[in-house]
Amino acid sequence: MPIRLDKIPPLALRPQRPRFLLWLGLLLLFCLLGAGGTLLFGDKTLLQRPSDFWRMALSIPILVWCVLGFGRVLLHVGQQGAADGWDEAREVDMIRKIRQGRRSQQVLAVSLQTALRQPEDEPATQLEVLLSGTMALKSQASRLDGATLRHSCLSCDADENPEAILLSIWAQTLANLAPTLAQLPDDQPLALLLDTDIGLPDKQWRRVWRQAWRESGIRQCIEPVDGSGLAALDQWLDQRIGDRALLLVLAVQFAPQQPEGTAEAAVGLLFGNRLTQTTLAPIAYIHRPEQERKPTPDDLLYAARQALDWVPLESTSIERVWRVGIDAQRAVDFASVLSEVPMPVNKTGLCNLDAMLGHPGCASPWLAIAAGTQAIARGVGPQFIFSGGGAAAGLWGAVLMPVSALLK
Structure with a gap:
């Protein structure tokens, strides 16, 4: 709420x-x-x-x-x-x-796959490419019908079996998270949020998902939870902040039905409650996200200021701003907010994931959280995330903080 x-x-x-x-x-x-x-x-x-x-x-x-x-x-x-x-x-x-309102979640583990990551690349390599502004959005064959469209995809081999690609994507995501989960006891409860947009029949992709989970070697049992996007995280902070369970988010946009201007992406995030989770050292903290009520500059400005106030944090302390999942018609509103709330908007301070990758759809907020967490792990300071999930949904603002900053 x-x-x-x-x-x-x-x-x-x-x-x-x-x-x-x-x-x-x-x-x-x-x-x-x-x-x-x-x-x-x-x-x-x-x-x-x-x-x-x-x-x-x-x-x-x-x-x-x-x-x-x-x-x-x-x-x-x-x-x-x-x-x-x-x-x-x-x-x-x-x-x-x-x-x-000032509740937050620990970010304990991250997995991120975009078109800028090759199978043999380390996560640090992908982050370097992201921060450098390299473009992955280009004209190429669509995965479903072969039409040439401008988008980015996780595998450029249009002839490869989509099921096989999806299986490898999920297998890689779970492999990245498995070492962290291996440090937890077998009876550690996991709440699983699957936030997906997959252009395959539900029965088909769910079969692939179950196969990937079985082969991952992860011992903990999972309990599915409903929801999508940052609204699910906001609800978790309200209702389950005292739970022993960890929140495992797996977000995938793969082979969307209308790929023009979109990005395929796969994200895995493990969140822990600060009140109950003491086994793992957090990488960063994601504070309560704030959503605009109406698609107006004033409402987006309120959301940004309130998200900053939940930390609390001066906007000038933000070292990087992530923009993702924001449609072109909201660009003016976004620029208006940045003029009212002073944040770094130079080439090194603003990272426009939409311009580099395309619109990641349901994976948008999770993609920015994952990339920002990896940047924090390398020593970058507080991050601010502007994210959306589609034309009908309101935009969100959220602050991602290093652990060291909250200990001062």
Whole structure:
């Protein structure tokens, strides 16, 4: 559930204090009315007894004034107490929401495969190519129908069996994660999030997936979880932050139905809860992502600022910005946000994965998290991720932090 601090009700309106001059004027008015009433309706012999006259003329007005004044004081005290109670409850709610909003996940293991990685390459080689801005987006044969389209793919061999390619992709992803999982006990629960867009029939690709898992040698049992994209991570932070289970995300875009301008990518990420996971040393921390509510510059600006506030972190501390899964029509909004929130936008500080690879679809946020985590492992500082997953979904902002920065 999104944490909206801007929707927290305002402070209570404070009651106005009783005005001294007004009540002094009322006292004088009551005394005049009392004296006038006594002259009109009192015994005429009272004028010959001044002490009795003034006692009768003033006692009742002063008594009425005291009763009204006491009632006004009680009303003020009650309103003040109600306002204090509202403000205290508001502060407790705000503190709870801030603590909930500032939850984060450990990034424990990463696997990343894009068109810029050759089978024999080390992960560091792919990262170097990514950070250098090398283009993998080019015109080549589509995997499904052979049409020549501009896209990037994980294997350039159009004649190769798609099932065999997909099996090798998943096998490589799991092989990259297996050494980390091998350090955990066999009874360590794993929650598996499969975030996929695969242009093969479900029955076909799921059979390939099960084969890859069986052959991976990973001992832990998995429990599937529903969801997709950063919304699934946001939900995990809300509902399962105290779980012993680790969240294993496998995101694949492979042979999409409309490959024009897209990128094939395979990502594996292992997340741990900071409250329960102490066996593995984290590589980085991914803080609560924030999604824009409407596709407008103002909403995207709010999301970016709120994502930074969850750390909390000054925008000038960000060393690299990742842009991925953002359609061309939102480029103006993206540029507007960067002008309002100062971040590094030079050639070395901004990495446009869409321009290099194409649109990674469902793998977009996970691709940026994986690449940013690998950059942090090499000593780069805080990262900011702008990501989307399609034209209909709102864009997200998220901060990826080095472990050392949170220990200071």
